Amino acid sequence: MALLAYVARRLAYLLVALFGVTFITFLVTRRLPGNPAALIVGVLADQSTIDAVTERLGLNEPFWSQYYKYMGQLFSGDLGESWFTSNPVTTDIGNRWPATVELASYALALAVLWAVSLGVISALRRRSLSNRLADALSGLGVSVPEFWLGLILLLAFFGTWKIAPAPLGRTLGEIPPDVTGFYTIDALIAGDWGAFRSAAAQLILPTVTLAIVIGAPLLRITRGFMRETMETGHIRFARALGIPRRSIVLRHAIPNVLLPVSTMGAMMYGYLLGGTVLVEVVFAWPGIGSYAVKAIEHSDFAPVQGVVLLSALSYLIVYLTMDILHFVVDPRTRTHS
């Protein structure tokens, strides 16, 4: 029962936050100074054309009635139409969303793998090589511009050593039959080894780029909490009892660190689902980020709005899921909330 009440309350928060989100996207894309209609028709159009387009877009109506209409459209799942692809935005996004999710998922998995393990190891051995390495990697990872890092990796592995494939999207081979939307998994399902290799090869560099960047904060969090945990009373007590260090770390310390680390991981995933824009541009990855950038180049607002909304929504949902998981896993959250 407590769980249900908790989920209901979090869902209510989610709704409130979503209203905020839609209001902001509405403000940003429709209510800024200047007349979008004049932008659409171009500088050569006369006043009557501008007026006609203004009328068609409903821009002459009062603010709240425009917002009301906009919300109505949103609820019926209509994100408008893109001028430059002339598709409904929902169709375009539907085609590109799997590309972003696949990249984001592999990047998160790789980041968790290297950052959490290095974080735990370096926390256990202060003044060691692993600690220095962790310092260097977390400092660099937080500070390096990801688009530049992507370029450097391309320069090294594609330009100089020629061991990476050309950065030309998700695959250079055949596109496997669509099941999950993940080319790598679909290729395996179809049993097409060649398609899998091509898709995986395209994934490596963008995944590594993102994993370095988002791994850095994960590493910091893991190391910080791990150090803190190792100093706590119950770990000291376990040590005093003569429990082997290995089992102290694995059974007593790590479970305590998993909660904050998984929260950070969820935040990073939420960030990735909307934040792979720069890496997508560098590697010509056909995800929603590069879609938004192309739309902006064509002054096409409906897709931008759609992408912004979708990424905010996915962030909120990932975060909510994490919150609920914590509530289930960690009894302490029940008293604190």
Added chain:
Amino acid sequence: MSAATLLRVLARAGGSSARLGRRIACAPSFLVLAVIILVALIGPEFVRDPEGLNAGPSLSPPSGDFWFGTDKFGFDIFARVIHAARLDLTVGFSAAAIAVIIGMPLGALAAMRGGKFDSLLLRVSESLQAFPTLLLAMGIVAALDTRVVALGMRIVFLILIIALVNIPVYLRLTRSAVLPIVNSDFVLASRCAGKRDLSILRRRVIPNVLQVVFAQFSVNVAWAIQILAALSFIGLGVPLPTAEWGAMVRDGASYTIYGQWWVAVFPGLAILVTVLTLNLMADRVRYGK
């Protein structure tokens, strides 16, 4: 409480900042930052014109004449990196300053007042933070894009937009730093002694959160520089031929994989060094490392 009063209060909290100041001045990263700022201030006077066409041959590699090589127009990349330092640091510091001036007092007030005011501010900043920062900035800049053409105005708008997307960060940070202090016994004691909110804020609260806020300021300047560079990289920030680090990386991106690496590598390195220095300084202030 007006914004002006709050600012005065902030200014008067200087007593405890002397210790903080010493701590900052002793950090090695501070020295590096000082050099970077100095380069940004006076460096441009000593190098070539960053927009002087055909200063050298097009796309020539680094040499004694052109330390960082030249780009496709024959612009001197070293001169451009130095000039861009001024622009990037100006945008970074101004955007972070605006965000802290608005976000910090709001966060402190939210923590001190509590109640409806607090939860309203918290909800608003939560929804703002649901947006990936870059995407939000992209959306706003894109909507403004065709309307703001003059370079000066563009830069002002970029500063404001980057500040805007960072305000929630400060608000929540200050709020969470102030909250335990407001609920502490020594503040309760001051309350019992009949001190008013403003005096408690000045004498008890602000000196205690200054360190956290300063560290965050340093981080935030770094973020602002990263966001500006990212916006320019996707073609939304500062347009060519103005020298800006991100725009220069964009310009050099297509040459990089064909061997003309210097066009994109040096400006990117400038971003990395500047941002890393600012982050290290924040660590120093925060943990005393």
